[in-house]
Amino acid sequence: MIANIDxxxxxxxxxxxxxxxxxxxxxxxxxxxxxxxxxMWEREPGFPxxxxxxxxxxxxxxxxxxxxxxxxxxxxxxxxxxxLTYDDVILKKVGFSRQKTRYCRNLALAIMDGSLPLDQLPKxxxxxxxxxxxxxxxxxxxxxxxxxxxxxxxxxxxPGGDLALAIAIHEIKNLPARPSLADLDEMGKQWQxxxxxxxxxLWHHYLSx
Numbered sequence: 001m002i003a004n005i006d007x008x009x010x011x012x013x014x015x016x017x018x019x020x021x022x023x024x025x026x027x028x029x030x031x032x033x034x035x036x037x038x039x040m041w042e043r044e045p046g047f048p049x050x051x052x053x054x055x056x057x058x059x060x061x062x063x064x065x066x067x068x069x070x071x072x073x074x075x076x077x078x079x080x081x082x083x084l085t086y087d088d089v090i091l092k093k094v095g096f097s098r099q100k101t102r103y104c105r106n107l108a109l110a111i112m113d114g115s116l117p118l119d120q121l122p123k124x125x126x127x128x129x130x131x132x133x134x135x136x137x138x139x140x141x142x143x144x145x146x147x148x149x150x151x152x153x154x155x156x157x158x159p160g161g162d163l164a165l166a167i168a169i170h171e172i173k174n175l176p177a178r179p180s181l182a183d184l185d186e187m188g189k190q191w192q193x194x195x196x197x198x199x200x201x202l203w204h205h206y207l208s209x
Contacts, residue, residue, distance in 0.1 A: 004125045005123075006125065007155045008153050009042075009153040014040050015037075017194035017197035024190075024191075025198075027173060028172075028191075028198065028202075030172070031202070034208075035204055039200070040200070041150060041200055042150055043151050045118070045121070046118060046151070047079065047118065049150070049151050050107055050147060050151075051078070053150075054139070057100070057142070057143065067095025070094045071094050071095075074086070074090070081112065083105070084109070103138025107136055107138065110135075116133070116135075122152060126156070129144065129148055130145070141160070141161055142161040145158065148196075149196045156192060157195065157196045158185065158196065161181045161184070162199070164207075165184060166180075166181065166184055167206060168206040171209075
């Protein structure tokens with residue numbers, strides 16, 4: 001379970017990765033030259049972060065952040081057990097759709113019954129983390145990849161289904177059409193073994209332009 005774990009991203013490795021990527025790819029170099037290095041964008045591992053990422057599915061970051069902030073106002077130390085005490089009316093007022101309410105309840109129950117051992121994820125390699133997380137209804141590949149990238153801080157995680165990445169790559173590579181989400185996995189290989197940092201540079205372009 002602990003074999004072949006992707007290195008953890010710290011500040012030194014982050015700068016090393018940026019230097020590697022801008023030397024390898026002139027388009028990434030242009031982004032960093034225009035906007036400076038990207039933020040490292042990290043989150044604390046655990047249940048609250050997974051809830052936050054679920055809220056971000058297919059909506060703007062701003063609306064997800066607003067809903068998550070309201071939830072933390074109710075429960076500053078959010079736990080799975082506490083989340084399960086909130087009924088549909090409360091969660092709707094916070095900003096949860098019916099579907100995301102169900103997803104987060106599934107998540108809370110899986111953590112409480114031990115079928116999702118969150119504390120063991122840092123000891124697993126990337127593929128094992130993806131397999132464990134995506135067993136939970138409501139956690140797909142994108143959600144699991146974002147957790148790998150931001151919470152577990154793996155250096156080579158790649159959220160290939162991310163729309164902002166597709167838009168950024170379309171723009172910086174001057175492609176005739178936006179790449180399909182399926183194409184993004186293949187395109188991301190050019191930035192191994194630092195795909196999580198390449199993603200941050202591309203998001204930096206998307207958010208800064």
